[in-house]
Amino acid sequence: EVGAAVPKEQRQGWGQFLKQIATFSGDLSSMTAPSFILSPVSLVEFPAYWGEHPDEFAKISSGKDEVERMNLVLRWFIGTLKGQFTARNTSMGSEKKPLNPILGELFLGKWPEKNGRGDTSLTAEQVSHHPPVTAYHIENKKAGVTLEGHCAQKTSFSGRTIQVKQVGHAIMRVKVAGRDKEELYLITLPNLLIEGLWYGSPYVELTGNSYIQSTSGLLTTLTYTGKGYFSGKAHSFKATIGAGGNTLYTVEGEWAGVSKYKGKSISGGSNEVFWDASTQREEVTVQDVEQQGDMESRKVWKTVANGIRTGDYDTASKDKSKIENAQRQKRKDEAAAGTPHQLEHFVHVEDDQEYSQLAAMFKGQPAHEDGYRNKPRVQ
Numbered sequence: 001e002v003g004a005a006v007p008k009e010q011r012q013g014w015g016q017f018l019k020q021i022a023t024f025s026g027d028l029s030s031m032t033a034p035s036f037i038l039s040p041v042s043l044v045e046f047p048a049y050w051g052e053h054p055d056e057f058a059k060i061s062s063g064k065d066e067v068e069r070m071n072l073v074l075r076w077f078i079g080t081l082k083g084q085f086t087a088r089n090t091s092m093g094s095e096k097k098p099l100n101p102i103l104g105e106l107f108l109g110k111w112p113e114k115n116g117r118g119d120t121s122l123t124a125e126q127v128s129h130h131p132p133v134t135a136y137h138i139e140n141k142k143a144g145v146t147l148e149g150h151c152a153q154k155t156s157f158s159g160r161t162i163q164v165k166q167v168g169h170a171i172m173r174v175k176v177a178g179r180d181k182e183e184l185y186l187i188t189l190p191n192l193l194i195e196g197l198w199y200g201s202p203y204v205e206l207t208g209n210s211y212i213q214s215t216s217g218l219l220t221t222l223t224y225t226g227k228g229y230f231s232g233k234a235h236s237f238k239a240t241i242g243a244g245g246n247t248l249y250t251v252e253g254e255w256a257g258v259s260k261y262k263g264k265s266i267s268g269g270s271n272e273v274f275w276d277a278s279t280q281r282e283e284v285t286v287q288d289v290e291q292q293g294d295m296e297s298r299k300v301w302k303t304v305a306n307g308i309r310t311g312d313y314d315t316a317s318k319d320k321s322k323i324e325n326a327q328r329q330k331r332k333d334e335a336a337a338g339t340p341h342q343l344e345h346f347v348h349v350e351d352d353q354e355y356s357q358l359a360a361m362f363k364g365q366p367a368h369e370d371g372y373r374n375k376p377r378v379q
């Protein structure tokens with residue numbers, strides 16, 4: 001039955017919502033959804049998932065050579081996936097519809113120093129509202145590791161599944177001892193399927209491929225599968241680290257569970273555990289809402305989020321309209337005055353040299369489509 005997992009009084013609304021999605025093209029974020037599926041968290045917070053294993057992030061620069069560093073980049077990357085794609089099922093009961101960030105909305109946070117690993121800082125900013133694009137910068141100065149990227153989504157509907165193409169990429173910079181040039185890694189992003197919609201308990205599965213291309217020439221190719229594919233298990237992947245077509249290492253398993261080296265591992269053993277996703281994640285630390293600036297996400301959405309959390313959807317929806325109307329007015333005023341909105345932490349770069357260099361090395365792989373190349377302004 002449609003909406004078996006949906007509160008009775010919202011089942012009809014859920015059915016209508018599904019019909020609406022099926023005939024909808026474009027931006028899911030702008031759709032009005034039944035209240036039970038609303039999340040009190042803005043999409044501008046999502047880049048924090050990249051930093052939830054600060055030890056793994058910092059460790060990357062300690063790799064003794066490019067092969068070891070690529071292994072460390074892959075481990076950190078795999079380590080982020082559980083948080084990015086399945087953790088909300090546990091914390092909120094299902095995947096939910098995040099708040100659609102306003103232009104210039106900020107999410108600032110850090111993972112404080114621990115055991116000498118150094119501070120890791122996060123700066124995320126909503127750099128476009130139509131279409132929604134979030135830019136982020138994560139940095140551990142002490143370790144010499146920086147991640148910079150942006151993400152947007154293109155959604156389409158097929159059967160009972162929403163397909164989400166992630167538009168955007170990240171570039172990781174790693175300081176290597178004794179070298180003046182940083183090693184760079186171009187990180188592309190997998191596609192998502194949103195399943196479980198019919199019953200009203202949506203969850204994410206990953207599909208297709210993603211890549212990590214390094215300036216060292218090493219390339220990691222990731223393939224994602226769900227139930228019914230080669231492992232028969234949900235949330236599975238396979239990754240090969242290679243150079244010039246030769247495979248050096250293969251890793252296989254579940255990105256939300258355990259993965260192992262298939263055969264030889266980097267330490268010389270065989271079939272060793274590569275990553276165990278039960279490893280504790282560290283949530284980002286943010287300032288108290290009262291101390292936050294007016295554009296900071298939790299300040300902007302305080303009343304809305306509170307309404308959603310307490311089931312006071314009337315207050316939530318009134319405050320949301322208030323925010324959206326104020327935004328529309330602001331854009332009108334800016335247009336009239338000829339002073340367009342200025343980003344705070346990022347600048348739009350038309351021709352990102354680092355990206356071009358890596359994309360050229362990456363040639364031969366399926367085209368990586370990309371509209372936005374926002375680079376943080378040097379602070």
Ligand code: CLR
Pocket residue numbers: 028029033037046047049084085095096097098151153164166192194202204
């Ligand atoms: C954002 C970038 C992060 C990874 C990530 C995880 C979950 C994705 C999210 C991204 C984009 C928005 C998203 C979400 C899952 C569900 C949600 C696709 C890619 C959509 C907009 C919600 C659809 C509404 C249904 C639940 C009804 O690094």
